[in-house]
Amino acid sequence: MARRKPWDVDDELWTVVEPLLPKIERRTRHPGRKRHPDRLVFQGILFVLHTGIAWEHLPQELGFGSGMTCWRRLAEWTEAGVWPRLHEALLAKLRSADALDFSAGAVDGSHIRALPRGPKTGRSPVDRGRTGSKHHLITDATGIPLAVTLTGGNRNDVTQLIPLLQAVPPVRGKRGRPRRRPDVVLGDRGYDHEKYRRLVRALGVKPLIARRGTEHGSGLGTQRWVVERAFAHLHWFRRLRIRWEIRDDIHEAFLTLGCALICWRRLSQPTRSLALSQ
Incomplete structure (x- = not known):
């Protein structure tokens, strides 16, 4: 069985992320090129976060879309406030599980x-x-x-x-x-x-x-x-x-997304942690 890559998005995580993304209605007249699937673009953003690769070097064969597509979608979702809401949603799940x-x-x-x-x-x-x-x-x-x-x-x-x-x-x-x-x-x-x-x-x-x-x-x-x-x-x-x-909001987006992913790992792989109060 192939080992899951850290930038792969499983169904459980996607059910948390997808409702937070802004819905873009496709125009009926002159619709233009079909929008690349959000889930694949999100995986492309995670690929850049994990590997540190430059956007222009994002491997096309992985199906994430172009580096410019992923960057534009990251900027769009950052402006929509997706990442703080994702972090907050995962913190709520952790508190519900008595893990905070x-x-x-x-x-x-x-x-x-x-x-x-x-x-x-x-x-x-x-x-x-x-x-x-x-x-x-x-x-x-x-x-x-x-x-x-x-x-x-x-x-x-x-x-x-x-x-x-x-x-x-x-x-x-x-x-x-x-x-x-x-x-x-x-x-x-x-x-x-x-x-x-x-x-x-x-x-x-x-x-x-x-x-x-x-x-x-x-x-x-x-x-x-x-x-x-x-x-x-x-x-x-x-x-x-x-x-x-150069843009501070893009780096802050990566920062908040990194915090959210740490929360998700704690949810999906719960481990006993030493509390400060002990």
Whole structure:
């Protein structure tokens, strides 16, 4: 039996994705060329995300359509807000399956090289001033991505602490009010600032952040490692290791899609994870 490729879209995933895609009615007069099937184009987008291949080198023999077709469809679906809604839908499924743990959340940032200049790029202080961007991520207690943001490589992690907490969507999946934020947020010394601690508390979240000037071994490393693991999973998608896109919304689309796919893997292959609260 042939092994399923990571960019293959099974029926279960497609039943989640398809209702979120905008419906394009074909014109009766002068209909033009028939639109390439959405499912195949989505697989082409996943192929680029997984392999990091340039759009123009997308293999035609795989049936995904041309690289330009896949890029245009990605831009169209990004403008329609498909990817955040897909991520939110999968988070709701995880919560329904009791696979989300809001007892704590972990935040961190990760530098990537940005070869083309564009919005949300900057001179990276950790890469000898080269142009770069930063991925900022917040996860639940088990390392499931809750939200992700993109900034220039010269932005401090602490500036994204509040935007990350505010970016967590209302997660449904259970009766009652949806969950918006974890009970506690864990961060390393890069988030040590009293102003931001007050802002976090104002959102109803308890900050648990390592302090600068203290010895290593605060104990948070035994709890917040899940966000570092989540970054490893996110950057397993080769398209996210280096920013090739000038348009920030296209790179953010890949970022959010990567988070959604991590959620889907957790749903389809449930594993026991160590909770931060333990």
